[in-house]
Amino acid sequence: MESGKKQKLLGSLFVNGTLLLLVFLWTIPTLGIFVSSFRNRDDIATSGWWSILPHREWQPVREIDISQAGLDPNGVMEIEGISGTFEEFRAGVETPNGKRITWIGNKRLGKVEVQEEVWTVNWNFTLDNYTQVLGGQDFEFTKSDGTVYVVPGDNMTGAFLNSLSVAVPSTVIPILIAAFAAYAFAWMNFPGRRELFIMVVALLVVPLQIALVPILRDYKALELNGTFLAIWLAHTGFGLALATYLLYNYISSLPRDILESAFIDGASHFTVFTRLILPLSVPALASFAIFQFLWVWNDYLVALIFLGGNPEFELVTQRMAAIVGARGQDWHLLTAGAFVSMILPLAVFFGLQRYFVRGLLAGSVKG
Amino acid sequence: MELLSGTREQKQSLGARILSFISRVLLAISIPLIAFYILYLGFIFLRDSQAPRGIIALVAIVWGVGGVAILYWIFNDLVERLSDSWTTRLLPFVFVGPAMAILAWYLAIPALRTFWISLFDRDGPPDGLNILQLITSDSFVGLGNYVEVFNPGGLMLQAFRNNLMWIVFGSTFSVAFGLIIAVLADRSRMEKVAKSLIFLPMAISFVGASIIWNFIYEYRPAGQPQVGLLNAFVTGLGGAPQAWPQWVDIAPWNNLFLIVIVIWLQAGFSMVLFSAALKGIPGELLEAGRIDGANEFQIFFRIMIPYIQGTLISVWTTIVIFTLKIFDVVWVMTGGQFGTHVIATQFYRQSFTNQNSGFGSAIAIVLLIAVIPVMYYNLKQFREQEAF
Numbered sequence: 001m002e003s004g005k006k007q008k009l010l011g012s013l014f015v016n017g018t019l020l021l022l023v024f025l026w027t028i029p030t031l032g033i034f035v036s037s038f039r040n041r042d043d044i045a046t047s048g049w050w051s052i053l054p055h056r057e058w059q060p061v062r063e064i065d066i067s068q069a070g071l072d073p074n075g076v077m078e079i080e081g082i083s084g085t086f087e088e089f090r091a092g093v094e095t096p097n098g099k100r101i102t103w104i105g106n107k108r109l110g111k112v113e114v115q116e117e118v119w120t121v122n123w124n125f126t127l128d129n130y131t132q133v134l135g136g137q138d139f140e141f142t143k144s145d146g147t148v149y150v151v152p153g154d155n156m157t158g159a160f161l162n163s164l165s166v167a168v169p170s171t172v173i174p175i176l177i178a179a180f181a182a183y184a185f186a187w188m189n190f191p192g193r194r195e196l197f198i199m200v201v202a203l204l205v206v207p208l209q210i211a212l213v214p215i216l217r218d219y220k221a222l223e224l225n226g227t228f229l230a231i232w233l234a235h236t237g238f239g240l241a242l243a244t245y246l247l248y249n250y251i252s253s254l255p256r257d258i259l260e261s262a263f264i265d266g267a268s269h270f271t272v273f274t275r276l277i278l279p280l281s282v283p284a285l286a287s288f289a290i291f292q293f294l295w296v297w298n299d300y301l302v303a304l305i306f307l308g309g310n311p312e313f314e315l316v317t318q319r320m321a322a323i324v325g326a327r328g329q330d331w332h333l334l335t336a337g338a339f340v341s342m343i344l345p346l347a348v349f350f351g352l353q354r355y356f357v358r359g360l361l362a363g364s365v366k367g
Numbered sequence: 368m369e370l371l372s373g374t375r376e377q378k379q380s381l382g383a384r385i386l387s388f389i390s391r392v393l394l395a396i397s398i399p400l401i402a403f404y405i406l407y408l409g410f411i412f413l414r415d416s417q418a419p420r421g422i423i424a425l426v427a428i429v430w431g432v433g434g435v436a437i438l439y440w441i442f443n444d445l446v447e448r449l450s451d452s453w454t455t456r457l458l459p460f461v462f463v464g465p466a467m468a469i470l471a472w473y474l475a476i477p478a479l480r481t482f483w484i485s486l487f488d489r490d491g492p493p494d495g496l497n498i499l500q501l502i503t504s505d506s507f508v509g510l511g512n513y514v515e516v517f518n519p520g521g522l523m524l525q526a527f528r529n530n531l532m533w534i535v536f537g538s539t540f541s542v543a544f545g546l547i548i549a550v551l552a553d554r555s556r557m558e559k560v561a562k563s564l565i566f567l568p569m570a571i572s573f574v575g576a577s578i579i580w581n582f583i584y585e586y587r588p589a590g591q592p593q594v595g596l597l598n599a600f601v602t603g604l605g606g607a608p609q610a611w612p613q614w615v616d617i618a619p620w621n622n623l624f625l626i627v628i629v630i631w632l633q634a635g636f637s638m639v640l641f642s643a644a645l646k647g648i649p650g651e652l653l654e655a656g657r658i659d660g661a662n663e664f665q666i667f668f669r670i671m672i673p674y675i676q677g678t679l680i681s682v683w684t685t686i687v688i689f690t691l692k693i694f695d696v697v698w699v700m701t702g703g704q705f706g707t708h709v710i711a712t713q714f715y716r717q718s719f720t721n722q723n724s725g726f727g728s729a730i731a732i733v734l735l736i737a738v739i740p741v742m743y744y745n746l747k748q749f750r751e752q753e754a755f
Contacts, residue, residue, distance in 0.1 A: 011663075012554075019551040022544070023561045026631065029579045030567065032596060036582070048594045165424035169431030176435055181466035190459035196467055201749045203474045205738045207692050209714050209731045211477035213484060213491075213724050218472075228413055228427050237473025244466055269458055270443045298572030300695045301711075305719065317574040321699050324578060331582060331594070338578040342571055349570035353563065360636065361643050 037335035038125040044331045051122040058092075058100055059120065064112040073107040080114065129336035156340050159319040163297060164344075165228060166307075166315060170235035170296040171289050177236065178243030178288075179251070179281065183273050185244070186252035187259060197248070203241040211237070212305050219306065226313060231306045238302070239292050246359070250284035251277060287359025290352050294345050316341040391448060402441055406434045439465075478735060485512050485728035489721075512729035523730070525619075525706060526713045530691060532622050533629070533709060537690040540630045542683055545637025550667065552638075553645055562642065566635035573632075573695030580628045581700065586610035618706035625707060628696050633689065637682045644678040645671060684741050691737055710734055 036049045043051075051057075064079065071077045073086040079101050084093050089103035089112065100115040133156045184190070185197055215234065219225040224233075254277070262272050278285070300317040307313050314322070320337055327333060349356060409430035413423060442461045446454055484491045488506045501507060516523050548565055552558045568576065585595030589608055593599040598608040612624040648671060656666050672679070694711035697703060703712040710730060718727025 015551050015554050016557070019548070019555050019557065019561050022548055022551075023564050026565050026568070026634070028596070029583055029631065030571070033579050033582060044594065046594070047592055048596065048599050050596070050599075161421055161424045165427035168428045172432045173435050176432075176439070177466045177469065180439060180462045184459045184462035188459040188462065190456075190463070193459075196463065198746065198749070199467075199475065200470065201745055202742055203470055204745060205688055205741050206474050206478065207688075207731070207734045207738060208474075209692065209711060210481050210735050211473055213718055213728055213731070214477040214480040215473060227410075228431070229410060232431055233469070234473065237469050240466055240470055241474065244470075268447060269462070270440075270447070273462075294570060298575075300572070300574050300699070301715070317572050317695075320572075320574045320578065324574075324581070324699055331585070334578050335582065338575045342575050345570040345572070346567070349567070350563075353566075357639055357643075360639055 033335045033338050036331060037129055037339045038127070039122075039129075039332070040124050040126055041129070041332040043122060043124055044335070047122060054119055054121050056117050057120045058102070058115040059118050060113040061099075061116045062114040064114065066110065066112060069112075071112070073103075073110075079112060129332045130340070133333055133336045133340060156316065156319060156337055159314050159316045160340065160344075162313050163316040166231055166235075166303070167293055167296045169228070169232045170239075171293045173232055174236040174239045174243050174292060175247075175285055175289055178240055178247050179278065179285065180273070181244050182247035182251045183269075183277055185248050186254075188269065200241050200244050200248075204245060206241075208238045208302070216305060226307055228313070231303060234302055234306050235292075235296050235299070239295065243288050243292065246288050247281065247284055250281055254280055283355065283358065286352065287355040290348060290356045291359050293348060294356075297345050402437055406430070406437075409434070481728045481731050481735075484724055485726075485732050486510070487725045489723040489725055491724045491728075508725065512726050513733075515726060516729050516733055522708070523710075523713060526708045526710050528619060529622050529707060530693075530709045532619060533626055533690040533693055534687050536623065536626050537629050537633070537693075538683055538686040540626075541633040541686050542637050542679070544630065544634040545682070546641050546679075548634065548638045549641035549645055550671070552642065562635075562638065565638055568632045569635045571632070573628075574699050576628050576632055577696055577699040580624075580631075584611040584624060586613075612700055612707065613705045615705045621705060622707055625696055625700055628700075629690060629693065633686055637686065640678055640682050641675060644675040648674050684744070688738055688741060692734065 032049050035052055036044050039049065039052075066073075069079070071079065076083055076085055077089070079089065080095060080099075082093055082095055082101060086103060086107060089101060092100050092102040092115075094100045098117065100117070102113050102115055104111050104113055135155075135157075185193060215237075216225070219230050224230040258276065258280075259272060262276055267275070298317065300321060303315045303318055307315065307318070320334075320341055323330070323333060323337055409426065413427055413430065439461070443458070446457045446461050449457065486507060486509060488508050488511075490506060492501055493504060493506055496504060515521055518524075548561070552561050555561065571579070583596045584598075585593075586598055586608055587593050587595070589602070593602050593608055597611060602608055612621055614621045614624075652670060652674070653666060656670050661669065692711050693709055694715065697707055697709050697712050698715065701707045703709075703716060708716075710733065714727055714730040714734070717723045717730060721727075
C-alpha cells in the first residue's frame with residue numbers, strides 16, 4: 001500500500017514536471033518578445049531580456065580621474081595597488097578584495113572605474129517603443145556609406161486599421177455566402193446538388209498557390225488590383241470551401257421538424273434562413289468566424305500579391321515583414337510591433353477559445 | 368384550382384395586366400441597378416478617397432458586408448416575384464450560386480488555367496491567338512517547364528529536399544509533442560492553463576512568429592554580449608555563437624531552425640484534437656487494461672494509440688499539407704537564402720520576382736499534384752457517408 005502511494009506520487013511528479021517544462025519552453029519565446037517590447041532601446045541592444053531577472057552585475061562604485069592620478073596609458077600603470085597595461089585594464093582587472101578595475105573609453109579621453117559585483121535587476125521599462133511604432137513620423141536612416149535615407153515611420157496605426165478593414169469583411173462575407181450555400185445543400189432539392197458538393201469537398205485541400213497567377217491576371221484586367229474588394233474576394237474564395245463544408249455539417253444536423261412547421265406556416269426559404277437557421281447556427285458561425293479571422297489577420301502571402309502594389313493599403317503583416325527586412329536589428333521596434341500585431345488575434349483567441357476549439361474539432365484542412 | 372386562377376386572370380383587363388407587368392419588370396430592373404450603383408459609388412470612394420483611414424475602414428466594413436447581404440436580398444426578391452414553380456426551380460441557385468461561382472472562379476478554374484499557363488514560356492500564352500496558333504507558337508513549350516522542375520541539376524531539387532525535411536520533421540514533432548502534452552495534461556491539475564499556453568502560438572501570425580524566433584536566434588560576434596537566447600545559452604556553455612538559420616556550413620540541417628518555429632506553432636493544434644480524442648476513450652477500457660496489469664506505457668501504445676488512430680491520421684495529414692505549402696516563415700526569416708528554399712518560396716520567386724509565369728505555374732501544379740492523394744481520401748470518406 002505504502003509503495004503504491006509512493007509510486008503514485010512519483011508518477012504525478014513526473015507528469016507535472018514534464019508538463020511544466022514543456023509549458024515553460026513553449027512560453028519563453030513569446031515572453032522574451034513581450035518583456036523586450038517594454039525595455040529601452042539601448043538596453044535591448046546591450047543585454048539579454050532575461051537581465052530583468054535578479055543577476056550579478058559589475059557596477060561602478062568610484063571613478064578615478066586619469067590626469068589627477070597621473071596615469072600613463074602607454075606604459076605599465078599602477079591603479080589601486082594593481083599594475084597592468086592599458087589593454088589589461090580595458091578588459092577589466094579583478095582585485096584580491098573582489099573588486100574590478102576597468103578602463104572605460106579610449107586612452108586619452110577615458111576614465112577608470114572601480115567596480116563591484118552586486119545583485120541587480122534591469123528594470124528600466126518604457127512605453128517609448130510603442131509610441132514610436134504606432135506613430136507615423138518619418139525616420140532618418142544613415143547607410144554605411146554616409147547617405148541619408150528618410151523612411152516613413154512605422155505607421156502601425158494605419159496598418160492596423162487597414163488590417164481591420166480587410167479582416168472583418170473577409171470574415172463576414174464568406175460566412176454569409178457559405179451559410180446560404182450550406183442551407184441550400186441541406187434543405188433544398190436541385191439538380192447537381194451532389195456533384196456541386198463533391199466539388200466543395202475536393203476543393204478543401206487545393207493549395208491557394210494554384211490560383212494566384214490567373215487571379216492576378218483577372219484583377220489586372222478588371223483594374224481591381226490593390227483594392228480592398230480584390231483581397232476580400234480572394235479571401236472569400238480561398239476560405240469558402242471550408243466554410244461551406246463546416247456550415248453544411250452543422251445546418252444539416254438541425255432538427256427537421258422545426259423547419260417543417262415553419263414552412264407549413266407559409267414562411268419562405270429566405271425567411272426561414274434569416275429568422276431561424278442563422279440564429280440557430282450561431283455556434284458554428286462563431287467558430288468558423290474565429291478561424292477565418294485569425295487566418296486573414298495573420299495572412300501574408302495573399303496580401304503580398306493582391307495588395308502588394310499599393311503601399312497605402314499595407315497590412316500589419318506586410319508592415320512587420322518590411323521592418324524585418326529594412327531594420328532587422330531594431331529590436332525595440334520589432335518587439336513592440338510584433339506585439340501590436342498580435343494583440344487583436346490574442347484577444348479574439350482568449351475571449352472565444354471555446355468556440356475556436358469547437359471549430360477545430362469540427363474542421364478539416366484548409367487550402 | 369388551376370382552372371379558377373385561370374379564369375380570374377382572364378377577368379383582369381388587358382391594360383391592367385400590361386401595366387402590372389411593366390411595373391414589375393421596371394422594379395425588377397431598377398432595384399438591382401440602384402443597388403449596384405450605390406455599391407459602385409462605395410467602391411470608387413474606397414479606391415480613390417483621401418479620407419482618414421478610420422473612416423475608410425468603417426465605410427469598407429459597412430459597404431463590404433452590407434453589400435453582399437443586399438445582393439442576396441435583391442435576388443431572392445426577384446425570384447420570389449416569379450410563379451411558384453419557377454421560384455422552386457431557381458431559388459436554390461440564388462442560394463448556392465454565388466458560393467459556387469466564387470469557388471469556380473477562385474479555385475476550380477484557376478487550376479486548369481494554371482496548368483495551361485505552365486505549358487508556355489515565361490510570358491504565358493500570348494494574346495489574340497486561337498488554340499491552334501497557340502500550340503504551334505514559339506512560346507508553347509509543352510512539358511518543358513516540368514522537365515526543368517524535376518531536373519536533377521536544377522534549382523528545384525533543393526526546394527524538394529527542404530520541403531521533404533519540413534514534412535517529415537515538422538509533422539512528426541508537431542504530432543509527437545501534441546500527443547505527449549495532451550496525455551500529460553489529461554492527468555494534471557493544471558490542464559486548462561497548460562493547454563491554453565501551449566495553444567497560444569496558434570493565434571500568432573507567421574510573420575510575428577518569425578520575429579519572435581529571429582530574436583531567439585539573434586547573433587552577435589563572439590565577445591559581445593549576446594542578446595539572443597540561444598546564443599547566450601551556447602556561449603554560456605562555452606560554445607561559439609552562430610546565426611543559426613543562416614548557418615550554411617551545416618546545410619541542409621539549418622532548415623531545422625526554421626522547422627522548429629512551425630512545430631512551436633502547430634503543436635497546440637494537434638494537442639487540442641488529441642486531447643478531445645483521448646477524452647473519448649471509455650474509462651472502462653483503460654480500467655480493464657490496468658486491472659490486467661498493463662503499465663502506463665503499454666496502455667498508451669496498446670489502447671490509446673489504436674483508439675485515436677482516426678484523429679492521428681487526420682491531424683497528421685493536416686500538418687503534412689500545411690508544411691507542404693509553407694511559405695511565410697521561410698520568406699520572412701531567410702528569403703530562401705542559405706539553402707532554405709521550399710516549393711512555395713520558389714513558386715513565389717519564379718512567378719512574381721522573376722516574372723517567369725510558365726515555370727512558376729508548373730511549380731504550383733506540382734503542389735496541386737502532391738495534395739491529390741489527400742483529396743482522393745477525403746472524397747472516399749465522403750462517398751462512404753450515406754447521409755448526403
